[in-house]
Amino acid sequence: MKHLSAVLCAAALALPVVAAGQTASSPPSGTPVQEEVVGTIEDNDAKIAIPAFATNADVPTQTSAGSTGALGLAVSNVIYGDLKNNGLFKPVGPGSLPKPSLGQVQAPDYGTWQSRSADMLLQGYVRAEPGGNITVGCYLYDVSLGQRVASAGWTLPPSDWRRAAHKCADMVYSRLSGENPFFDSRIAFIAETGPKNRRMKQLAVMDSDGANLRYLTTGQTTALTPRFSPDYKQILYLSYFNGQPRIYIYDLATSTQRLLLQSKNPLFAPRWSPDGRWILYSMAIGGNTDVYKMPSSGGAGVKLTDSPGIDIGGSYSPDGSHIVFESDRSGSQQVYVMNSDGTGQKRISFFGGRSATPEWSPRGDQIAFTHIAGNFRIAVMDPSGGNMHYLTDSWQDEAPTWAPNGRVIQFFRTTRGSGKTGIWQVDLTGKNERKLDTPNDGSDPAWGPLRP
Amino acid sequence: MAETAPRLPLSQDEAAALGVALLAHVGLVAALVWYSPAALPPGGEGRMSVTISDESGLAASANSSSNDLPQDSGAQLGEVPPPPEPEPVELAKAELLPKPVPPVTRAVAAPVQRPVTRPPTAGRTATSSVPPKQQQGKQQGKCATAFDRAYGTCGKNSDGSNFAPGGGPKGGGNPNTGKGKDPATGAQKVAWQNSVAARVQGAWQRCPVSGLDLEKLRMVVPFNLDRQGRVISIGEPRVSGQTQSNRTQIAPFRACAEKAIRLGAPYLGLPPEYYDQWNSRELTFSKGRAQ
Numbered sequence: 232m233k234h235l236s237a238v239l240c241a242a243a244l245a246l247p248v249v250a251a252g253q254t255a256s257s258p259p260s261g262t263p264v265q266e267e268v269v270g271t272i273e274d275n276d277a278k279i280a281i282p283a284f285a286t287n288a289d290v291p292t293q294t295s296a297g298s299t300g301a302l303g304l305a306v307s308n309v310i311y312g313d314l315k316n317n318g319l320f321k322p323v324g325p326g327s328l329p330k331p332s333l334g335q336v337q338a339p340d341y342g343t344w345q346s347r348s349a350d351m352l353l354q355g356y357v358r359a360e361p362g363g364n365i366t367v368g369c370y371l372y373d374v375s376l377g378q379r380v381a382s383a384g385w386t387l388p389p390s391d392w393r394r395a396a397h398k399c400a401d402m403v404y405s406r407l408s409g410e411n412p413f414f415d416s417r418i419a420f421i422a423e424t425g426p427k428n429r430r431m432k433q434l435a436v437m438d439s440d441g442a443n444l445r446y447l448t449t450g451q452t453t454a455l456t457p458r459f460s461p462d463y464k465q466i467l468y469l470s471y472f473n474g475q476p477r478i479y480i481y482d483l484a485t486s487t488q489r490l491l492l493q494s495k496n497p498l499f500a501p502r503w504s505p506d507g508r509w510i511l512y513s514m515a516i517g518g519n520t521d522v523y524k525m526p527s528s529g530g531a532g533v534k535l536t537d538s539p540g541i542d543i544g545g546s547y548s549p550d551g552s553h554i555v556f557e558s559d560r561s562g563s564q565q566v567y568v569m570n571s572d573g574t575g576q577k578r579i580s581f582f583g584g585r586s587a588t589p590e591w592s593p594r595g596d597q598i599a600f601t602h603i604a605g606n607f608r609i610a611v612m613d614p615s616g617g618n619m620h621y622l623t624d625s626w627q628d629e630a631p632t633w634a635p636n637g638r639v640i641q642f643f644r645t646t647r648g649s650g651k652t653g654i655w656q657v658d659l660t661g662k663n664e665r666k667l668d669t670p671n672d673g674s675d676p677a678w679g680p681l682r683p
Numbered sequence: 684m685a686e687t688a689p690r691l692p693l694s695q696d697e698a699a700a701l702g703v704a705l706l707a708h709v710g711l712v713a714a715l716v717w718y719s720p721a722a723l724p725p726g727g728e729g730r731m732s733v734t735i736s737d738e739s740g741l742a743a744s745a746n747s748s749s750n751d752l753p754q755d756s757g758a759q760l761g762e763v764p765p766p767p768e769p770e771p772v773e774l775a776k777a778e779l780l781p782k783p784v785p786p787v788t789r790a791v792a793a794p795v796q797r798p799v800t801r802p803p804t805a806g807r808t809a810t811s812s813v814p815p816k817q818q819q820g821k822q823q824g825k826c827a828t829a830f831d832r833a834y835g836t837c838g839k840n841s842d843g844s845n846f847a848p849g850g851g852p853k854g855g856g857n858p859n860t861g862k863g864k865d866p867a868t869g870a871q872k873v874a875w876q877n878s879v880a881a882r883v884q885g886a887w888q889r890c891p892v893s894g895l896d897l898e899k900l901r902m903v904v905p906f907n908l909d910r911q912g913r914v915i916s917i918g919e920p921r922v923s924g925q926t927q928s929n930r931t932q933i934a935p936f937r938a939c940a941e942k943a944i945r946l947g948a949p950y951l952g953l954p955p956e957y958y959d960q961w962n963s964r965e966l967t968f969s970k971g972r973a974q
Binding site: 264265268270272277376407410411596597638658659660 | 883892894967
C-alpha cells in the first residue's frame with residue numbers, strides 16, 4: 232500500500248507543463264544584441280527628381296543652349312537623359328517638376344519632394360562667369376533622410392557645357408551605384424552611310440550620349456574597328472584602301488594619323504595592351520589567320536598563335552598577363568585564353584553553338600562575347616568560362632566592348648529585314664538596353680576613358 | 684456450488700488500489716472536461732489559438748482578454764511574474780507561426796540559400812528565424828501584426844509572448860541577469876532581441892543595390908540606441924562575401940543599411956530598465972535573389 236500511494240502521488244502531480252515562452256538567454260550586459268535583415272534584389276530603382284537648374288541672373292551665354300535660364304533647363308535635361316534607362320534609377324525630368332528658386336538649391340523644400348514620393352533629389356545652379364566660362368553647381372539630396380549626400384561644381388568653357396551636365400550625372404551615378412562614372416567620356420565608332428553595295432564607313436567620335444559628333448576620316452577609305460588608347464589621346468583603327476589593309480594610329484590632339492602596319496595580307500582587329508605599349512592584330516597568310524603582337528611605336532610583329540585555323544581577335548586582361556581570343560581550331564568559333572606570350576592556350580567556351588569576339592572587362596572579372604546559336608546574342612562569362620549568362624535577346628547583336636567602369640557594355644545591333652545597324656548599350660546585369668542616336672547607321676563602337 | 688459473480692483474483696489491497704486509481708481517472712477526465720482552459724496553465728493569462736497553415740493571415744489570434752490589461756506598453760514586461768522554469772518547447776517557435784502570405788513570400792524566399800533550418804530544439808541561432816521576421820517587417824501598420832501589438836504602441840499581450848520570431852541568438856538557459864529587479868523572463872528577452880529587424884526590413888528592401896554576386900555580400904552593422912530607442916551612433920560594418928564583381932557595391936550596400944537603420948528609429952517598446960542589455964546591437968544585412 233505504501234508503494235501504491237507513492238506511485239499515485241507521483242501520477243497526480245505529473246501534469247503536462249506547457250512552456251509559456253521561448254527560452255532565450257539575454258546576453259550579458261555589453262554583448263550586442265544580434266538580428267538579421269534579409270531583402271531580395273529587385274528592380275526597385277531609386278526615384279530621382281531632377282528639376283531645372285536655377286540661376287542667379289538670366290543673362291546670355293555663348294553656349295549652344297542660350298541664356299543661363301535656358302541653360303539651366305538644358306543641363307537638367309542632359310542629366311535626365313544620362314540617368315534614364317541606365318538601369319539603376321527612375322529619374323523624373325524637369326518637364327514635369329516645379330522649378331526651385333536659387334535659394335532652395337542648397338536648402339531644399341523636402342516636403343514638396345516627399346509628397347511626390349521622390350527618393351532622391353538633384354538640384355543645381357548655373358552661373359555665367361565674367362570671362363565667358365560657365366559654372367555649374369550640383370547637389371544631391373536624400374529626401375527620406377532629409378540630408379545632402381553629395382555636391383560638386385565645375386567651371387568650363389561655354390562650348391563644354393554638356394560636359395558639366397555629364398559630370399553631374401556621373402556624381403549621382405557613382406554615389407548611388409558604387410560604380411565608377413562614365414558619362415563624361417567619348418565614344419569612337421564607324422559611321423555608315425550609303426547603300427549596301429557602296430557602303431561608306433567613316434571613323435567618327437561622339438559624346439557618350441551621342442552629341443558633338445565629329446568625323447575623323449573622309450570615307451574615301453573604309454574604316455573599321457576603332458579602339459581608344461588607354462590614355463585617351465589616340466585612336467587605333469583598321470583602314471582598307473583599294474583592298475590594301477592598313478593599321479593607323481590617329482592622334483586626337485593634332486588630328487593627324489601615322490601608319491603603324493601595312494601588309495598585302497588581310498589584317499583584322501587591332502587592339503591596345505593596357506599599358507599602351509603593344510598592339511595586337513590578326514593577319515591571314517594563305518588562309519591561316521593568327522594573332523600577332525607588335526610594339527605600338529612600330530616594329531616587327533611576334534606571332535602568338537599557330538594553329539591551322541582562324542585565330543583572331545585578342546583582348547588583354549586589365550593586368551596585361553593574359554589574352555582572350557577567338558579560334559575555330561576545334562571546328563567552330565570558340566573562345567580561348569592564353570598567356571600574353573602566347574603559351575598556355577586553352578578553350579573556355581563550352582556552351583554549344585559558337586562563341587566569338589571576346590572582350591575582357593576593364594575590371595578583369597568578366598569576359599563579354601557574342602554567342603551564336605541561331606541568333607547572335609551578347610553574353611558574359613567569368614574568365615574561366617563559367618557563369619555564362621545572356622545580356623541581350625535580339626536577332627543579331629555582336630561585337631561587345633566595355634565602358635571603362637566595367638559595368639556597361641556597348642554593341643551593335645542589326646535589325647532584321649531592314650539591315651540597319653545601330654549602337655546600343657546594356658548594363659552588366661542585362662537590364663536597360665538603350666540605343667545611342669547617331670545621325671546615320673553606326674557600328675563597331677568603342678568607349679574611350681573618362682575625361683579628366 | 685453456489686453461483687456467485689465471477690471474482691477477479693485480487694487481494695484486498697489491490698482492489699482498493701484499483702478503486703482509487705479509477706476514481707483518480709474519473710477526476711482527471713472531469714477536470715479536463717469541466718475546467719476552463721484559462722485556469723489551467725501556470726504563468727499565463729491567456730491562451731492563443733495557433734494555426735499551422737499556409738493560408739492563414741498574419742493577424743494575431745491572441746485571446747482578446749489580453750487587450751484588457753491595464754499596463755501600458757513599456758513597463759508591463761517587467762511586472763509580469765516569471766513563470767516556473769519552463770521546459771524548452773520541442774516544437775520550434777518558428778513552426779507555430781503562420782506562414783507568410785504570397786506577396787510577402789518573395790522576401791521570405793531569399794533565405795533559401797541560407798542555412799535555414801527549422802530547429803528541433805530551442806536555442807538555435809537567429810538565422811532560422813529570418814522568414815517570420817520579414818513578414819512582419821512588411822506590415823508596418825500600427826497594430827497590423829501581433830508583433831506590433833506586442834512591441835509597438837497599441838497594447839501588449841499579457842506575458843509578452845510570443846509571436847516574436849525565432850530564438851534569441853544565444854541559445855541556452857535563463858540566466859538571472861536583471862539589475863536587482865525581477866529577472867527578465869525568456870519572453871521579455873525575446874522582445875528586445877527581436878524588435879529592430881522587422882522595422883528595418885522595409886527600408887532595406889526598398890533601397891536599390893544592383894550588380895553581380897550581390898547575394899554573396901553580408902554586412903554586420905553595429906549601432907547603439909538611447910533609452911527612447913533613437914539611434915545614437917552607427918559603427919564600422921564588418922563585410923564578408925566580397926568578390927571582384929561585387930566590390931563596388933559595398934559602399935551603396937552600407938549606405939542603404941545605415942539609412943534603413945536610421946529610418947526605422949525610434950525603436951519603441953524596449954524596456955528602459957533593461958537598457959544595458961539591449962542598447963548595443965548588430966544587424967546583419969544581406970540581399971538574396973528574388974524567386
